[in-house]
Amino acid sequence: MPSAFEPLIVDAHGLALHASQRNASGSPAVLFLHGWLDHAHSFDFLAEHLPDTWRLVLFDLRGMGRSAWLPRPASYQFGDHLVDVEAVLRATGLEAAHFVGHSLGGIIATAYAAARPERVRSLTLIESLGPQAGPPDKAVSRLRGFLEDLERPPHRKVYPHVAAAAARLRESNPDLSGPVAIHLARHGTEPVEGGVSFTFDPTHRRRFAQAFDEAQWLALSAAVSCPVQLLLGAQGLRFDEERTRVRLDALRLARPPQEIPGGHHVHMDSPEAVARALVDFIPP
Template sequence: MPAAAFESLTVDAEGLPLHVRQRGPQGAPAVLLLHGWLDHSHSFDPLCEHLPEAWRTVLLDFRGMGESGHVGPGAAYHFSDHLLDVEATLDGLALPPVHLVGHSLGGIVALAYAAARPERVKSLTLIESLGPSGGPPTGAVQRLRGFLGDSRRPPNRKRYPTVEAAAERLRQANPTLSPDAARLFARHGTRRTPEGDFAFTFDPRHRRRFGQGFDEAQWLALEAAVTCPVQLLRGTEGLSPAPELLEARLAALRTLAAPPRFFEGGHHVHLEQPAAIAAAIAAFVATPATEASSS
């Protein structure tokens, strides 16, 4: 079903408007898809064309990205804020326990939310996502220094003469991104400025470093707290934790349903293989253990 079938809605996150899109409000099960860093909900459009029409499918733009509101002057973005975005979406749409699908940052948020709110999550599908790169505890001081340094740097919203130029810039930053995927990101992720050129809609303050982060022990504790079934989908040319971390992270996911599944592609494999990734999600959501899970 084409993306046009989705209805745009706004939910409130303690005064901050969040943009969500929903298809099949009377459908079941409820599935919430969470996008990656500096992306937006339209990054799932090709995937959604292959997902079951009977589902209640919801797409969220994280705060400061896509068409969601930006935080006010003097404020910053923190990882835990995105868990508030998920909670606001579930509450604002009165969603039952959901199946969470997250790509990259969205997968990290989905996993952390499932650990904190196990009663609200039926399953996790993580696409190219297995946790942050927090580093050792000794990195805490340098992280704070980076955060303070970035806070002095004025936000820089780059301008592009055309949407195509913005798409080309995305490909320069991520060479594995296909031309079609880059155009999709740029078409839905830019806005014409009063001067007539184009700028990305995400808040450039998202590029500032976090002041706090999870070290490896903390992240493994979060993984161990997840009680719902989990599947991990990866691209053959995608990103991965360092080999010495990967084994421990996989072992900490006690409800991992099967070994990670690989699909030909890079970090945005769900854009390169939308039908195959959608089929994997649909089959996983339909398994009895996954459908029965709610705690």
Template structure:
């Protein structure tokens, strides 16, 4: 019988993060980083297929899942997620760990591995080749968009049921299987007057004030020194070929990208296949 997950108390400089771990004395230690507006339970089906001897840590980024929101008028920025990773490693007493990141989580895993090379043993990127980026001239419109978004009050939409919330997830991501959408909705909603609402802070929908342009992201990716693997769904998200090749070259992958049947949440569609890839990459 698989070992149970236990609560891990994480204090990210005064902000409480929701985190769970399995087998606190196991090795290797693997930390999972979820995608934008998702939560750590998105890895539930994947970890069922990982060795029982491994130490596994899953958490929710600030303002997502069951983690605390920033007090008003707080503003979320990409760098906040690096603070969360560092807080989780500190709370778990880990000097270093393997990172597995999906989508946004992969961006954070890459940035953290570049900034803290001694603390990351490897990174496994699931459907994640970096932020949208673009040229430097995007910086000014981004700043203007950030200020414009501040004029719009955050709105938590109500849904009559978990099934309705899951249907909304599938509207935004048509390739997401119904079973995966229901799982994400069950663990990512809470009762609210008039129905249920997603637990993420709606302020996350505001645009960032700062972001990496393409040249900056290549510089960050090039600074990663640990082994890197990339796992893609065959119908997942893609960036243009020229940009993708530049980013792959910067990361110096330990092996060619692995393409598995599935979409952007391929780790939920094909958990056993993705787990097998992680075992083959992390175990040696």
């Protein structure tokens, strides 16, 4: 039976991040980064199938899960997530780790591996091949959208119960199975007057002031020097074929992309298969 996860509060330059780890003296050390508006519990099913000897470190990105929100009127930007990664590595005393990132988590992990190559031993991307980068001429409209969003008060919707919140998740992500949606909603909501609300900061739904264009993202991908593998859900997200080919060429994968039954949350749909891919890829 795998050992239990121990909770940990991480100080990210004054912001409290909710983290947890299993087998703090184990090896190899593996850091998990979840997707947009998700939380670390999205890796629960996967963790059950990973070796008990491994050291697993999980955390909620700022403003998501149980991590603290930024004070108003602050806004979230991509670089903030790299600050979170540094804080978690510092708090756990890890000089380096193997990174596993789902969706947004994979984008963050890729950027971090480019900036801190000595701290990333390997990179497993789950349904993640970079942002939906736009052309440079979108920069002005993006800035305008960012300023416009500042005038919209963040709206936090109330659902009568967890099942209703899970149903809302399935509306946004039709490939989510019922059990996966319930798990995400159960761990991603909290009681409020009139029912439950999602724990993520609704400010996360605002547009970023800046984003990587395709050339910038390819430069970051090409700077990743550790071994990289890509795991895809058979019914998951896809870029167009040409963009996929160019991005894969930049990343120089250690093995061909592996397709596994499931949707965008394939690590929850097929946790045993994803665990096998990790065990095969990450050296003991």
